[in-house]
Amino acid sequence: MSQLTLEGLKLGLYLAMAAIGLSLIFGTTGLVNFAHAELITWGTLMAYFFNIYGLVGTFGFLSVLPAPFGGGVNFIFATLLATIAGGVLGYVLNRVVFRTARNSGVSLLAQMVMTIGLSILLRYVFVYFFGSRYRVYKDYASQRANTFWGMELTTRDAIAMVISVVILVGVGVGLTRTRTGRAMRAVSDNRDLAESSGINVEKVISQVWIFGGALAALSGTFFGFDTVKWDIGTRILLLVFAAVTLGGLGTAFGALVGALIVGVVINWSTLIIDTELKNMTALLVLILALLLRPQGILGKKQRIG
Amino acid sequence: MDWGFILERSFSAMIGPEVVVYALAAVGLNVHFGYTGLMNFGQVGFMAAGAYGVGVSVYWLGWNFWVGILFSFVYAAILALLLGIPTLRLRADYLSLVTIAASETIRLLARSRVMQPYTGGVEGVNQFAGPFYDLSPFELGKFYSIGPFKYLGRDVWMLIVGWTLLILITLMVRQLMRSPWGRTLRAIREDEDATRALGKNAYYYKMQALMLGGIIGGVAGTLQVIQKASVQADTFNPVITFTIWTILIIGGPGRVWSPIVGSSIYWTLIVFIENTLRQLPPGVRTTLEDTVQLSDFNIAMLRFILVGLGLLLLARYRPQGIFGSREEMALDRR
Amino acid sequence: MTAVNSAAPDTPIVTATGVVKSFGGLRAVDVDKLEIQRNKITALIGPNGAGKTTFFNLLTGFDQVDTGVITLDGEDITGTAPHRLAAKGMVRTFQLTKALAKLSTIENMKLGALHQRGEKFWSALIPGMWSKQDREVEARADAILQRFNLTHMRDEYAGTMSGGQRKLLEMARALMTDPRVVMLDEPMAGVNPALAQSLLELIKLLPGEGRTVIFVEHNMDVVQEISDWVVVMAEGKIIAQGTPAEIKSNKAVVDAYLGAHHGEDLSKVELS
Numbered sequence: 001m002s003q004l005t006l007e008g009l010k011l012g013l014y015l016a017m018a019a020i021g022l023s024l025i026f027g028t029t030g031l032v033n034f035a036h037a038e039l040i041t042w043g044t045l046m047a048y049f050f051n052i053y054g055l056v057g058t059f060g061f062l063s064v065l066p067a068p069f070g071g072g073v074n075f076i077f078a079t080l081l082a083t084i085a086g087g088v089l090g091y092v093l094n095r096v097v098f099r100t101a102r103n104s105g106v107s108l109l110a111q112m113v114m115t116i117g118l119s120i121l122l123r124y125v126f127v128y129f130f131g132s133r134y135r136v137y138k139d140y141a142s143q144r145a146n147t148f149w150g151m152e153l154t155t156r157d158a159i160a161m162v163i164s165v166v167i168l169v170g171v172g173v174g175l176t177r178t179r180t181g182r183a184m185r186a187v188s189d190n191r192d193l194a195e196s197s198g199i200n201v202e203k204v205i206s207q208v209w210i211f212g213g214a215l216a217a218l219s220g221t222f223f224g225f226d227t228v229k230w231d232i233g234t235r236i237l238l239l240v241f242a243a244v245t246l247g248g249l250g251t252a253f254g255a256l257v258g259a260l261i262v263g264v265v266i267n268w269s270t271l272i273i274d275t276e277l278k279n280m281t282a283l284l285v286l287i288l289a290l291l292l293r294p295q296g297i298l299g300k301k302q303r304i305g
Numbered sequence: 306m307d308w309g310f311i312l313e314r315s316f317s318a319m320i321g322p323e324v325v326v327y328a329l330a331a332v333g334l335n336v337h338f339g340y341t342g343l344m345n346f347g348q349v350g351f352m353a354a355g356a357y358g359v360g361v362s363v364y365w366l367g368w369n370f371w372v373g374i375l376f377s378f379v380y381a382a383i384l385a386l387l388l389g390i391p392t393l394r395l396r397a398d399y400l401s402l403v404t405i406a407a408s409e410t411i412r413l414l415a416r417s418r419v420m421q422p423y424t425g426g427v428e429g430v431n432q433f434a435g436p437f438y439d440l441s442p443f444e445l446g447k448f449y450s451i452g453p454f455k456y457l458g459r460d461v462w463m464l465i466v467g468w469t470l471l472i473l474i475t476l477m478v479r480q481l482m483r484s485p486w487g488r489t490l491r492a493i494r495e496d497e498d499a500t501r502a503l504g505k506n507a508y509y510y511k512m513q514a515l516m517l518g519g520i521i522g523g524v525a526g527t528l529q530v531i532q533k534a535s536v537q538a539d540t541f542n543p544v545i546t547f548t549i550w551t552i553l554i555i556g557g558p559g560r561v562w563s564p565i566v567g568s569s570i571y572w573t574l575i576v577f578i579e580n581t582l583r584q585l586p587p588g589v590r591t592t593l594e595d596t597v598q599l600s601d602f603n604i605a606m607l608r609f610i611l612v613g614l615g616l617l618l619l620a621r622y623r624p625q626g627i628f629g630s631r632e633e634m635a636l637d638r639r
Numbered sequence: 640m641t642a643v644n645s646a647a648p649d650t651p652i653v654t655a656t657g658v659v660k661s662f663g664g665l666r667a668v669d670v671d672k673l674e675i676q677r678n679k680i681t682a683l684i685g686p687n688g689a690g691k692t693t694f695f696n697l698l699t700g701f702d703q704v705d706t707g708v709i710t711l712d713g714e715d716i717t718g719t720a721p722h723r724l725a726a727k728g729m730v731r732t733f734q735l736t737k738a739l740a741k742l743s744t745i746e747n748m749k750l751g752a753l754h755q756r757g758e759k760f761w762s763a764l765i766p767g768m769w770s771k772q773d774r775e776v777e778a779r780a781d782a783i784l785q786r787f788n789l790t791h792m793r794d795e796y797a798g799t800m801s802g803g804q805r806k807l808l809e810m811a812r813a814l815m816t817d818p819r820v821v822m823l824d825e826p827m828a829g830v831n832p833a834l835a836q837s838l839l840e841l842i843k844l845l846p847g848e849g850r851t852v853i854f855v856e857h858n859m860d861v862v863q864e865i866s867d868w869v870v871v872m873a874e875g876k877i878i879a880q881g882t883p884a885e886i887k888s889n890k891a892v893v894d895a896y897l898g899a900h901h902g903e904d905l906s907k908v909e910l911s
Binding site: 480 | 720726731737740755759760762763764769
């Protein structure tokens with residue numbers, strides 16, 4: 001049971017990083033971003049790429065230089081680069097695809113369909129270049145688990161969890177203490193009000209996409225510990241949706257709470273149902289949340305219909 | 306390059322089995338979204354309901370094939386009820402999340418070890434479509450061709466049945482949408498509150514639309530598995546749902562003939578591109594494989610890349626599709 | 640055509656008793672007793688935040704009361720859904736006009752008719768089952784369109800109409816339900832003076848058809864011109880009721896809301 005809780009917390013922490021970005025994007029733009037799955041996958045693919053190849057993988061002429069340009073880098077550095085790559089992709093997607101759509105008056109529903117098209121496009125471009133087989137990182141690929149208090153955890157996972165906690169705490173502090181963070185929450189909460197109090201909404205949206213993209217990429221890196229695959233994001237996207245809906249679409253802290261609950265509940269559910277079906281529990285959580293409390297745990301009640 | 310082969314494949318694809326199946330599923334989605342404004346992202350789930358309706362009836366319950374077909378309608382209708390009762394009061398984007406979650410739940414359940422005795426698990430159900438093909442006046446294994454169109458006998462039979470069904474159902478939908486019932490749906494799509502104020506029970510109408518579109522989706526699924534003579538859970542994945550969406554938007558949501566036209570355009574295009582690429586001279590092929598990684602596997606991936614790109618561009622620049630008019634801006638709800 | 644009123648002619652057609660609605664800690668509506676006389680035009684006025692819109696939504700079924708009873712012609716309609724209220728003879732329009740843009744004008748109108756056989760799924764499949772009734776509905780719709788001077792837009796998409804024409808359409812469409820009670824939510828909002836006059840004339844005809852009108856409005860000139868009765872709300876409560884002349888000279892109301900401001904948009908008047 002405690003092992004399951006530990007697994008649940010681990011899953012929850014990783015999910016939380018992906019979920020916060022999704023929640024804030026919804027809050028600030030009203031958009032349910034289905035392409036978030038690909039931001040996650042991007043993270044793990046980038047980490048793999050930098051770990052194994054370094055930039056020389058694409059730009060062959062760089063081989064005369066040392067790593068990270070000439071060859072693969074230490075995994076930790078690769079993760080850092082992957083996170084940055086995530087922020088970059090987030091920025092590009094917003095700037096190139098969605099900001100122009102917003103400015104042209106494309107409806108929210110049409111934009112949502114756009115995110116789906118984008119998601120499918122990116123996913124299959126990924127599989128096109130990356131291939132469909134599973135791969136693993138060069139470093140820290142397989143470790144023996146440490147045992148303590150009757151629970152097992154690899155050193156690598158432990159460190160990743162600690163990093164996640166640190167990052168999430170940092171995010172929490174950033175959202176409440178810094179001006180940027182507060183602006184993000186203000187716009188997410190009530191866009192018109194934030195705008196009328198002088199906040200540059202477009203700038204905040206851009207920041208949210210960068211921030212969300214970076215976090216999603218980082219979470220993808222951690223999800224890739226077991227295996228690196230082209231559809232890793234897709235497979236957990238529904239878990240992320242469940243987390244965000246449960247916690248409240250549009251609130252960052254809700255995403256965190258929702259993610260932890262989803263992570264733990266999924267793992268506990270294996271006590272009752274087949275492990276094969278454990279992700280289904282998340283879907284049930286999603287459906288139940290929408291029925292009983294559509295605004296989520298921390299969300300505000302909206303006038304529906 | 307065998308252009309003859311490419312053209313034969315492309316023309317055959319224009320009215321082939323995939324076109325019929327996907328067009329039918331798109332007709333269902335058209336009822337949901339095109340006419341009523343329901344954001345159903347789980348149409349593949351309704352197809353699975355129809356498919357497994359037949360499959361489970363024959364495999365587990367041992368029923369007659371034709372009874373199984375009837376049961377597949379019931380199954381799709383029940384799914385619509387289960388989905389609709391709780392969700393039709395929710396906002397559009399919430400409905401989209403629930404429908405995608407539900408369709409994935411169906412897929413995961415159907416392929417699971419737990420459900421193996423009922424659904425055949427990962428391997429699914431095979432060898433159940435005999436009774437359908439027994440009725441065929443065509444020799445199943447023989448090729449028939451007229452001009453550039455060439456099909457196996459079993460497919461000719463399926464096409465005759467399929468196209469008849471497709472046209473009949475399309476005409477039925479056309480009739481419905483021209484009636485006061487259909488008018489109420491279109492009003493709900495635009496403004497539910499206004500429609501309620503005029504005495505219409507919006508919830509009830511939406512449920513009926515959900516059931517109608519869902520059952521039509523079920524018929525599509527049933528046709529598909531009859532054609533393949535196999536029911537497999539993993540074929541009912543979300544990318545299929547979004548291919549159907551792309552098809553609907555190509556033609557234009559809310560127009561009677563969109564599903565058929567969109568489906569035909571999509572499949573002809575895909576088959577043409579894939580076959581042309583495959584037919585490229587070996588020298589060109591190897592060069593392409595080295596430079597842009599255009600392997601055999603990747604040619605098959607192009608289809609999905611195009612769906613994604615197509616959906617993205619259509620939603621952005623032409624959400625009203627071919628038949629829609631600019632004023633209608635079919636994806637604009639308010 | 641005239642509407643049918645079932646109860647005795649002097650009893651109120653709509654009543655609200657002990658109606659309370661709170662949001663969070665705030666009491667948005669707190670109405671002890673209100674009686675609306677039948678076949679009269681009653682105005683509901685008050686500054687922004689007075690609770691008029693909330694009260695209006697409660698009466699028309701678009702919101703649920705916390706406590707209280709609302710009756711229509713003696714029948715308890717508290718908590719009844721809007722679509723059922725329409726069948727009982729109460730129809731409402733919306734402040735932000737909801738002319739259905741993607742339907743033509745005549746389709747908008749025909750939508751308003753109640754009890755259409757063609758609106759049932761199975762009947763819809765067979766045109767023969769509803770085409771005759773449909774023609775009758777269409778004739779009725781054309782008659783009303785003529786009264787409202789909208790016949791020339793009959794087959795155009797409502798989306799191509801001007802704002803004022805859409806207002807007219809929404810009211811015309813509401814009349815298709817053959818209502819006993821017509822609830823108008825700020826009917827003059829955003830309407831130019833010429834059109835406002837036509838609208839007023841049309842509203843004045845309604846009591847003669849046996850219909851009761853209740854409307855929310857800010858424009859005091861309009862209220863003065865067509866109301867038989869004025870109900871003033873503030874902070875969720877009814878603070879005064881009377882004929883337009885009485886309200887105009889009611890010192891408390893005058894001090895608080897009208898003063899020297901008659902003819903001005905009440906929303907610009909400061910609360911004292």
